[in-house]
Amino acid sequence: MxxxxxxxxxxxxxxxxxxxxxxxxxxxxxxxxxxxxxxxxxxxxxxxxxxxxxxxxxxxxxxxxxxxxxxxxxxxxxxxxxxxxxxxxxxxxxxxxxxxxxxxxxxxxxxxxxxxxxxxxxxxxxxxxxxxxxxxxxxxxxxxxxxxxxxxxxxxxxxxxxxxxxxxxxxxxxxxxxxxxxxxxxxxxxxxxxxxxxxxxxxxxxxxxxxxxxxxxxxxxxxxxxxxxxxxxxxxxxxxxxxxxxxxxxxxxxxxxxxxxxxxxWLRKPYLGLGVDAHSMLHSATGEPVRFAATDDLESYLAAPGWDERRILSLQEELEEAWFLGLRLCDGVSLRELECEFGMDVAEGSRLIVKELIGDGLLEMRGDRILLTSRGRMLSNNVFERFLSLGEVVV
Ligand code: SF4
The missing domain is CATH 3.20.20.70 (Aldolase class I)
Structure with a gap:
């Protein structure tokens, strides 16, 4: 690491x-x-x-x-x-x-x-x-x-x-x-x-x-x-x-x-964001990823301290992020690392989407890594949407 x-x-x-x-x-x-x-x-x-x-x-x-x-x-x-x-x-x-x-x-x-x-x-x-x-x-x-x-x-x-x-x-x-x-x-x-x-x-x-x-x-x-x-x-x-x-x-x-x-x-490593519209990605005391942001309005920011609600990501959301953030990098996403992080069963759920996107010429496989093709980079938003689904837990 x-x-x-x-x-x-x-x-x-x-x-x-x-x-x-x-x-x-x-x-x-x-x-x-x-x-x-x-x-x-x-x-x-x-x-x-x-x-x-x-x-x-x-x-x-x-x-x-x-x-x-x-x-x-x-x-x-x-x-x-x-x-x-x-x-x-x-x-x-x-x-x-x-x-x-x-x-x-x-x-x-x-x-x-x-x-x-x-x-x-x-x-x-x-x-x-x-x-x-x-x-x-x-x-x-x-x-x-x-x-x-x-x-x-x-x-x-x-x-x-x-x-x-x-x-x-x-x-x-x-x-x-x-x-x-x-x-x-x-x-x-x-x-x-x-x-x-x-x-x-x-x-x-x-x-x-x-x-x-x-x-x-x-x-x-x-x-x-x-x-x-x-x-x-x-x-x-x-x-x-x-x-x-x-x-x-x-x-x-x-x-x-x-x-x-x-x-x-893109690697989902922790960062603390401060100031207007700054976003943070940290971890809870028990290790779950937590995201939150400050207001995007300067007057409100100056008037009162505070951030919006902290949002703990579900495992499904974490997996989606691992794909749509990781794929932005030319190194792509390692299937082995994904399985280590999320377990075989959870990572398995992505395989069908990956297979379809490879068939569409938007993703390719190199060794154990999945990458965007050059066409996939041009249409990256369409690729990322395929990995997205709803379901969030608010704490
Ligand atoms: S207004 Fe121009 S200089 Fe200011 S943040 Fe936007 S792009 Fe940057």
Missing amino acids: NSLGNALGIYISVPFCRSKCTYCNFASGVFPSSYMGQYVDRVIEDLRAAAAWDLTMPRLVDSIYLGGGTPSLLPPELLKALFSSIREQFQVSDAAEITVECAPGQLADDALAAMLDCGVNRISFGVQSFIDQEAKASGRLHTRAIALEDIRRVQQVGVQRINADLIAGLPHQTAASWSESLAVLVNSGVDHASVYMLEVDDDSRLGREVLNGGARYFAPAIPSDDAIADMYVEAVDVLAQHGLEQYEISNFARGGAASLHNKRY
Whole structure:
């Protein structure tokens, strides 16, 4: 078992942004910066409360992730207060992976210096596109030059582990402009890339425009579904050609640079989430997996401490998660490990679905492991749905 099994990951959401991107469906917004101090105080209160919970929680932390939102907007003293509090309540491993998400052009020198003082060793840039027209149309505030300059600054101060996010399907994107974004990314020297396909739902302004009509956010300039699928396939090929091997549906890394923290989610290892809309996966005193989340509304979060109801997963739900989270990883799911964890009888129940999906060309078997095929990765949501059924126990 790797170190993810007996250590904890901590995720802290920081929901403050300088502008709201048109495609964004996260619980983030342009809130007054005067809320930041109050917000960090609340997160610190939660950290202290969590350390005393009656749940099984490793004290050793080997990954910390500040996401958002735009955590790089926090003033240095608040960043330091957050990290000091984590270190007061938990033991942070010397080798811990500590990531902060940054928006290009929104990483001040003093914030970067504070991050280094706090032990941050990985920076994730929400680039989304290296084409200025696409970035601007999506509400991003950076240009390609600014994004590349930020990557260079971070490399220069000694942070080697850098991620850049790209989105396939932004308004105005074409096959040629996508190839250009990919080329700029591989030449920037980052060791990790996340490539997402645009999500269309009514939680973002652009998504609503796609569903309801209009052109204010350039919905008519979104590439077709087929074009977006081709962009994804191209990303897998081009990134691999340049040493960024795919290790998960949306994630690519040079040897050894896969994100430890993100792997927790897919391997169902424990993590504590703090802040607006942060989710946690821990274990009860008797070892059952427990999931819960904080409110996704900033005002409510500031007003009152608390999380939603803790939900203990049934064995059936655990098995479903083992499939639909594990299959996201290119290594897939080991049948032997599944049988060890759940017992022959329970794991046996999945065999029929697996057989059908192999027949449909969506899964394949390699040794004792079941993996998504490349077609299965394109249709992953359909595959995951096949493993889902209802039935939850509330405690
Ligand atoms: S995409 Fe990122 S930077 Fe843009 S609004 Fe959403 S959280 Fe903020």
